[in-house]
Amino acid sequence: MNTTLKSLLNLLLVAAVSAALLWGADTVTRSVIAGQESDRIKADFAPILAAETYTALPTAGHESVTAAYRAEDRDGTLLGYAVTATVKGYGGPLTVYVALSPDGERFLGLRVGSHQETEGYGARVTEEAFYRQFDSLAAPASVGGYTGLEDNSSASSSGSGTSAANWKDGTYRAEENSYNQGYRSFVELTVRDGKITAVNWDADKEGADVTKKQESQAGHYVMTEDGLLWHQQAAAMEQALMEAQDPAKLIFNQDTGKTDAYAGVSVDVSAFVSLSAQALEKAAGTGDGLMDSAGSAGTVDAVSGATVSSKAVVKAANSAYTFVQALLKENR
Amino acid sequence: MKPVLSQSAPHIRRGRTTTHIMLDVLIALVPASIAAVWNFGIRAVWLLAVTTLSCAITQWFCLLLRRQGEFDASALVSGVLLALSLPAGTSLWAAALAGAFSIALIKEAFGGIGHNLLNPAMAARGLLLAAFPAALTGYIRPDAVSSATPLSAVDGPVNLDGWLPMFTGFENGSMGETSVLMILVGGVYLYFKGAIRLRMPVTCLGAFSAVIWIFGGSYGWFTGPVVPHLLSGGLMLGAFFMITDFTTKPTTFWGELVFAAGVGILTAVLRLWGPYPEGVCFAILLMNLAAPLLEYLTRARVYGMKNLLGGIRPLKRAH
Structure with a gap:
């Protein structure tokens, strides 16, 4: 036989056998993994759902939601929805297993899975007393006015209306009472149709007719050799606020004022957040009310000493709620 | 009549010289090199040029010193293989140093082509890994954003559906390791040219896959993610071009099989339990060192003597 032809047949044979072996091993492996996966899901949700079968639901496009299942009992009756949500906790990623009622309006319960919260503080969100608050709680949940929902208007549609709706059009300014290290921060907000449309975070320099932004742009205010300049960081925070539409939703460490939720931002952002909140209070024409806009949300008490972690759990629970709402709307 | 392939002398001389074979290997490396240039741009061109030149100049210089031997394309092959086994962001001086090291100390110091104990390209990569690890961490994505290579992320559950980009090559990794497809094209060319036999790559990849499948899974035994592991790192380049x-x-049939399987198993073991994400380089170097022993154990047996795997054992002296 022709050598080339023989080589070709040889090659095809080897390729075919390899492909068959790979395909076979892949199939076997997938079924083994699927079996173990379903055991694991059952174990994860066992304390909050007594379901027999979990059917996976597509979660693409839902931030924070990493897995979701229809939970049914032995007879195929829908017991509810099981959702795994992973959010940013205080110490790192925080995974929460959330069970929602079939109509998606009530939490059946939740459990915190893997987390890196501080022992004795943030880690106390794994205590039974905190969990119990979510049993049969009306969704969405809120803790100290915080819901973590991206779009307040749709989340609490049945509620009393958010603070955003109370904002009157105009530009509002809030500034610090005194100079701090030579600068006095201020925030200017423009509201149009109930939305924040422009934000300016800057600081007046003591004894000079120039602002921090102008100095930074001119290259006179340099913090480190690398990294973003001050005016760039300020712009990043302004952008973040316009996206969040609520200073309470900006993520930062309450103790240090630092944040790692926004790329390149290394400065203390606490003044920005509080000044923005003050400016919005002016927009709402009230001195308070901004933080108490929970609407119909089921209120949860934060674990003391673990505000950030409690908020993270609530955010996870509410992403699960949002996911199920979207799912039900789609199926309706 | 079935042709008889003799492994021991006498051999028929043909016009096919070492240079011819080395040119074939170079041709076979063209697709992978093109993929590297396509993915990594001018950096890849520079790296290829620097290592190849460094190897060629070193060989020329060594031959001058030794006053024997002739220039063949083997140094170029070592240079290209070295470039392809390095991350595109490797600093050029380190690459040049490694190239010179591979030819001068690994190849020529042992007596030139045909006498070296270790694969020059792999030895040079091993040197860089051990001595200048920082020079090697410049993994650049094709779109110039640096990130972890898929292999460092392959720990834990792996999405088996994302294998196609790994196969075609738009993934992070060393230059020539990214496009499995292009390496296979080169391998097939070598196979048709008679420069390699399929049994070595197949044994190597088979043994590797078996170990990964059995022990590499995060869901217990027999659940390892074989496909992503096969498609990542320098395994394909090693299986077709290095071993x-x-x-x-070794030159013997069984020697080749044990050698190839050893590389596959060691690579899998080093990947699963070793400190580096990749183990191909050290696996090949270790098996290189074992090659003379394997050859000794598996040499054609002399008629009338019994021994393990057909190897030679001294005769019992008659008293």
């Missing part, structure tokens, strides 16, 4: 290097592998 088939005539000089550093």
